[in-house]
Amino acid sequence: MSIQTAGSRSRVIDITFDDTFWAPRIEINRQRTIPGIYELCKVTGRIDALKLDWEPGKEPKPHVFWDSDVAKWIEAASYSIAAHPDEDLKARVNELVQLVISVQQPDGYLNSYFTSVDLAGRWTDLRDSHELYCAGHMMEAAVAHYEATGEASLLDAMCRYADYIYDTFGTAPGKKRGYPGHEEIELALVKLYRATGNSKYLELSKYFVDERGNQPHYFDHERENRGGTPSYFEWYYNEPGRTYSHEYNQSHKPVREQDQVVGHAVRAMYLYSAMADLAQEYQDEGLAAACKRLWNHLTEGLLYITGGIGSTDRNEGFTQEYDLPNEHAYCETCASIGLFFWGHRMLKVDFDGRYADTMEQVLYNLIASGVGLDGTKFFYDNPLQSQGMHHRQTWFDVSCCPPNASRLLASLGKYVYSEQDNGIDVHLYIQNTARLQIGGQIVKLRQKTDYPYDGNVMIEIDPTQPATFAIRLRIPGWCRNAHLVINGEEQSVEAVHGYVTATREWRGGDVIVLSLDMPVERVHAHPNVRMDRGRIAIQRGPVVYCVEEIDNGSDLDAIVIPDDAVLSPVSDSQTIHSDVTVIEGTVARLDPNLGSQLYRFSTAPYVPFILRAIPYFLWDNREGAGEMMVWLRRI
Secondary structure, eight states, X not given: OOOOOGGXXXXXXXXXXXXXXXXXXXXXXXXXXXXXXXXXXXXXXXXXXXXXXXXXXXXXXXXXXXXXXXXXXXXXXXXXXHHSOOHHHHHHHHXXXXXXXXXXXXXXXXXXXXXXXXXXXXXXXXXXXXHHHHHHHHHHHHHHHHXXXXXXXXXXXXXXXXXXXXXXXXXXXXXXXXXXXXXOHHHHHHHHHHHHOOXXXXXXXXXXXXXXXOSSOHHHHHHHHTTTOOOTTHHHHTSTTOOOOGGGGTOSSOGGGOOSOOSBHHHHHHHHHHHHHHHHHHTOHHHHHHHHHHHHHHHHHTBOTTSOBXXXXXXTBOOSTTXXXXXXXXXXXXXXXXXXXXXXXXXXXXXXXXHHHHHHHIIIIIIHHHBXXXXXXXXXXXXXXXXXXXXXXXXXXXXXXXXXXXXXXXXXXXXXXXXXXXXXXXXXXXXXXXXXXXXXEEEEEEEEEOTTSOOEEEEEEEESSOEEEEEEEEOOTTOSOEEEEETTEEEOOOOBTTEXXXXXXXXXXXXXXEEEOXXXXXXXXXXXXXXXXXXXXXXXXXXXXXXEHHHHOSOGXXXXXXXXXXXXXXEESSSSSSSEEEEEEEXXXXXSOOOSOSOOSSOOOEEEEEEEEEEGGGTTOSTTOOOEESSEEEO
């Protein structure tokens, strides 16, 4: 295994999207989602909790994870400012940053809940009280704010907090040998290290990862120290159908020994992201191997076709392999965002297109679905079938998903390319103009495409001066036939680990044209996925399709897809929104005039039916959309 060094991280200087798919979403995120989330954080008390003026009996009472929502908003707004300067938004961010800094305690501690509600409870309930989780999100916000504005006030404050945490936790005498119940700070500390160069933050991240799951188990020890006092979420584990085990937060064994993805899905993804970061930074083959084992286990038996993960709400996470129910799928938006982050990090650990394939799968289906077209309504969980009762909401009591989706949209440019010493990696196909630093000079790339509805991608290369380097283009796993032309000359397409490499002396005006065949495909699940036996899903390119009642009538399970039915892509600019490709075809449907006979000795009759399928990410965006279904019966 060849692990890339930290020195080969992406050096994308800037990127601007001007496509018809992501650019409008990013603009809506800037104009509606980011301001809307701020107002909801204000109205619900999340921001005012930072004033530390709560008193017993006052409502709302601050919550242990409210700081994380505020932090993710700061991060999203900072990314947005970096891509689209906005003085009003910058002023609002800086005002909130000053409020955050004002609540920092003399020793460096910074948490609105424990400082105002439970000062004596600091660090007594690491399993459930989210202190380190909130600290991690605020560290990520501080790095984003510093990179966007050049102002170091929040970064300095979070360095003081990280210094205090470093002095509090570890294996040295007098330190707590604890670690977070909800992972997040581990990856945040790596970001803090990369922003500051202070190696003790990297060391602290490594401690939290390596200490996890060791015996005697810290969370058992912690409960004994509390004298049996219940944890913050003790009620949650005592609800019918829920039981607590150390698998819930991936602390059942040391991470280097883990080979199965278990427990709470969001926690798992943040932990694995940090493991991949540390594998890269330390050239740690053991951590890298664990990441690969866990990735294989997830993608070979636990991953929904939409990129959703986590099949049940009982632990907001995983059950067993191939248990992928549709109507009751949990598939939390935050979990898939975490998978996207993990996949991006795995590309640096084990350069292979399968990680970018999963990133793309998640991005165009689950994450795109998580935010409604108007930018003000969201999905927390993302089922693959609905009887018409599951709808987007403007906010949630636990509102981790809206600001999480917002920060990803605002920072999407970070994930399109990466740069190594010998060239450029193109992971995602989105129309954009980017400037990258390659071998000491600036290279401008112009990507033109109507992806994801069209598989033709043209890339114009414009280096400052002629230079020899490699351009690696991902050939998506869904594509069975690709063509590559450079400056009008056909090239062989020999993908290695999912990428085709073109190495030459590049000059201004050079043009690459990559054509990815994009037919309508029928997807069949593994036979062990009992919920999908005898069913197919419709996919074209990276986009998974679904059917809605508003287009196909009620009782969607009465629709069947004959194996010889022709399913065709059709451009539609009216029904949903502009520039969307739907799938249409003549299929079959159970004859609605079956009469009242409950059982019969003959097959129920079918009648011809015109099917209309829309991209999954668009479902529940129309008034009265009704039922929805991804997996359709076949005959």
